[in-house]
Amino acid sequence: MQTLPLFLPCAAGVEGLLAEEVQRLLPELCPRSQRGGVALQGTVGDVMALNLGTRLAQRVLIQVAHGPYRDEADLYRLALGVDWTDWITPRHTLRIDTTAHRCPLKSLNFAALRIKDAVCDQLRQATGERPNVDTSRPDLPLLLHLDEQHATLYVDSSGEALFKRGWREDAGDAPLKETLAAAMLAAAGWRGTATEGGALHDPCCGSGTIAIEAAQIACGIAPGSKRRFAFQQQLPFASAEQRIDWQRRISLAQSAIRKSAVPIYASDVSFRMVDFARRNAQRAGVEDAITFNGGDALERPAPDLPAAMPGTLMLNPPYGERIEALGKAGAAARAAPPAAAQGNDNRSAPPDFFARLASHWKRAYTMHPAGWTAYVLSPDMKLPGTMRLKESRRVPLWNGPIECRLFRFELVAGSARSMRAPGSE
Template identity: 70%
Template sequence: PYRDEADLYALAHRIDWPHWITPQHTLRVDVTARASRLRSLNFAALRIKDAVCDRMREQCGARPSVDTRAPDLPLVLHLAMERATLYVDSSGEPLFKRGWREDTGDAPLKETLAAAMLAAAGWDGTPGGGGALLDPCCGSGTIAIEAAQIACGIAPGLKRRFAFERLLPFATPPQRALLQRLRSAAQARVQPPAVPIFASDLSFRMVDFARRNAQRAGVGHAIEFHGGDALERPPPALPPTLPGTMMLNPPYGQRIDAGGRAARPSAEDRGLPRDWFQQLAAHWKRAFTQHPAGWTAWVLSPEPKLPGTMRLKATRRVPLWNGPIECRLFRFELVAGAFRDERAGSADPGPGHPGGEAP
């Protein structure tokens, strides 16, 4: 419980910080609040920082400095109306940052959202778990790279470091050896992919970005990249018994900026023809309905009436959030019967209809 900033100072000051860091370490304090009684969250962060530094100076004769970009000790203070909780952030960089994406476009999809899309689709990188994977709007390659890491058995975050590794309890030789054994065990589970993965984009610049990201992620060998228009590029050739899963985050006029906020459409989005989704559905009908084992398409969109716009029957809708944008992940079975005759109208069927909500 707390009443004012003095209580917050006392909360942080009573912790044995020399057990965690030395004066040569750096720190940062972030504050989140829900119905806090305090007027200034910045002042609350300052008092937590003062308490840590004072405790270190009292016991060690020196204090740590502040690093707002890459601190050794990232602290998070959460304030409710009457209760304050101080956390040590053991991850550091957000967990969606896997450590491989350096080349990005206007609106990179978070790696965790791409993984959630694949999980919702039941795609697990095996012939019976979705089969081959295709992203025809790959951008910087996030979906394809996440899929390739799943198919290859690469643990998320294997290529990155975590903040806890710099803290004293985890910096001892036994702890470092344990962490190295865990990393080696994860590396030993890496395997060749059992299914092919394909990615393409209209922008050859983005294809180059995606290819470089894939190399850094350790899956450059597992993805076949191409340039090409999603409205024209034919499906990849697959064995007759291997099904295909198409997974895409198409341009839809709303983008997410670096801070996770909705941003203006990119120039690419503004240049899309008004009937782009109708053209995409027509291309799927021509090119993707003849494969003996079948294709299934999963499309992420904030537009609830997308199935009606595309004149397709959605067999499932999964609610997902792309930053602040509420979306649905629509599933379309690419068989001849899924494409509605244009003369039938474009009204989107509701729950209970074969094209409505499904579990």
């Protein structure tokens, strides 16, 4: 069967995890992790499987042209070299996006225009008609990447970015992207079984992204099963055989859904957020797999787990300008005289929120025989010092443009390697 060169872009730092995920989804393929994504050769069936199954990739791109260029005329010729009648008819729509790194051209818009002209001119010559542009929901989204000397043209088989799983309607103030929540779980090796991660608790759940991603993993729900993809409009995927193959994949995905083997908890001090999270979980098909609660993360008792089941705390806590800490710590900060807040944005987590959180964990989460492990995503490289906890691992991850670390803390009673003496750095 014919294979196509594929590229799956992902957030910086996630490349290795994505290569492992692709290998798990399609064991016969050879994904190569590169800067910014994973490259591989795959069939149209693999493109469907990847769109349906990847939690970490931003898109599934099919490379259709690659070559050197000096000006827009070279780009026009490059695009003319593709047989677009294999991809669309004049009744389909298209859109061209560009990305560039050290590109010498003056206008990326003009570069995109020349690609559009090439596609339209070729189809008009072949059929007498030309397709239209649709900037919101094109059937054929194309991505042109330009570096200093080379241009690469991709068909985007996904359409809307893959972090849009199709279940989020209620977002809250600073929701994590679904792909980042999935990357946190993957970096933690959390697989939704009693031996790989155990129970999961997000005590600052916001709109529920971490818990919902986790619950879908634990229930075997394919991340792409609740949405549509651009490839469903594109000709290589439109034959009766390919449509049957897609339906078969959807049915198989449905029959793979199971009951979660581990308990998953999500709570937030804001009842409004808990309500958002619950509604999102309902749309994601995992409402029954998650126990939702309101409550202050500084006071909530640890969930009661079976003695042999380890627990994973995972959160992106309130931090910085977009989200303030609420509850006990927030009230204390608001009551404090302005001098106490010097150097801190009013809407930031109050200075002692993280120290209090760590003290609470030491009291409430260290008694469990199988242990709890906490994972905290933060842009603050000094967070372990602030929490007076010694991290056992720090994984670089990017939250959009913000460089973060996923800190791992082992919450084991009396463990010297996890608990730092107060005041030590």
